[in-house]
Amino acid sequence: MDNKELFHDDQLPEDDHMAGSLETPLRPDAFALSDEQKIDGIEKHFREIMLLLGLDLDDDSLKGTPRRVAKMYVQEIFDGLKPENKPVARLFENRYGYRQMLVERNITLYSSCEHHFVPIIGKAHVAYIPDGHVIGLSKLNRIVQYYGRRPQVQERLTRQIAQELRDVLHTENVAVLIEADHLCVMSRGVNDVTSSTITSEFSGLFEQDAYRLEFMQAIRHNQ
Numbered sequence: 001m002d003n004k005e006l007f008h009d010d011q012l013p014e015d016d017h018m019a020g021s022l023e024t025p026l027r028p029d030a031f032a033l034s035d036e037q038k039i040d041g042i043e044k045h046f047r048e049i050m051l052l053l054g055l056d057l058d059d060d061s062l063k064g065t066p067r068r069v070a071k072m073y074v075q076e077i078f079d080g081l082k083p084e085n086k087p088v089a090r091l092f093e094n095r096y097g098y099r100q101m102l103v104e105r106n107i108t109l110y111s112s113c114e115h116h117f118v119p120i121i122g123k124a125h126v127a128y129i130p131d132g133h134v135i136g137l138s139k140l141n142r143i144v145q146y147y148g149r150r151p152q153v154q155e156r157l158t159r160q161i162a163q164e165l166r167d168v169l170h171t172e173n174v175a176v177l178i179e180a181d182h183l184c185v186m187s188r189g190v191n192d193v194t195s196s197t198i199t200s201e202f203s204g205l206f207e208q209d210a211y212r213l214e215f216m217q218a219i220r221h222n223q
């Protein structure tokens with residue numbers, strides 16, 4: 001089957017489209033406003049949303065919600081949109097001569113579905129085979145957290161984490177696998193609470209079956 005049968009005409013993959021799809025789509029002026037300006041603006045608009053829903057904003061429990069939501073968006077669940085929040089992963093020389101696979105598994109992942117703005121909850125498993133350098137273990141978790149704290153689709157999230165690991169570690173030998181539950185699938189729409197979504201990216205040595213299998217076995221063990 002060729003691509004034309006798999007995609008509608010306007011969805012046919014093109015090289016530049018595929019390359020660009022790794023980036024979170026941002027407006028050119030995405031960084032023009034301060035956090036405080038963003039919080040004030042979101043608060044105002046969220047108040048409107050609540051009023052349109054018919055909610056009484058004089059109610060004690062509801063009146064703080066617009067600002068609470070605005071702060072949560074800007075300072076918490078979407079703070080991975082700001083490049084200055086990208087974790088700094090200091091490289092250490094691989095003085096131990098460790099050349100085998102390092103797997104960091106079961107990394108807690110929280111993200112938000114960019115189509116419905118509801119949570120994606122899951123686990124990320126990442127691995128690399130060090131060349132000249134290694135990084136602190138917690139930085140692997142932090143990289144996953146950073147890219148999770150954006151409106152996302154799971155495919156892009158997976159690829160962004162893999163690309164960051166390749167960049168930081170100066171090696172192509174990187175694997176990322178994410179298994180996640182999408183609240184937009186579970187709690188609304190199709191209302192399926194049993195399905196979950198697995199995405200992966202394997203590059204460098206992980207494109208070979210033996211390395212991929214070792215990784216898959218490592219993340220399955222003990223679960």
Ligand SMILES: Nc1nc2c(ncn2[C@@H]2O[C@H](COP(=O)(O)OP(=O)(O)OP(=O)(O)O)[C@@H](O)[C@H]2O)c(=O)[nH]1
Nearest residue numbers: 113114115116152153154155182184185188189190
């Ligand atoms: N590929 C992909 N799709 C996602 C992801 N998260 C949510 N979606 C899907 O995005 C789609 C949005 O489709 P629409 O038909 O515009 O939205 P909808 O009418 O709310 O669709 P339903 O969820 O089927 O009710 C849905 O099928 C979601 O399941 C993701 O991470 N990756």
Ligand SMILES: [Zn+2]
Nearest residue numbers: 113115116184
């Ligand atoms: Zn969704």
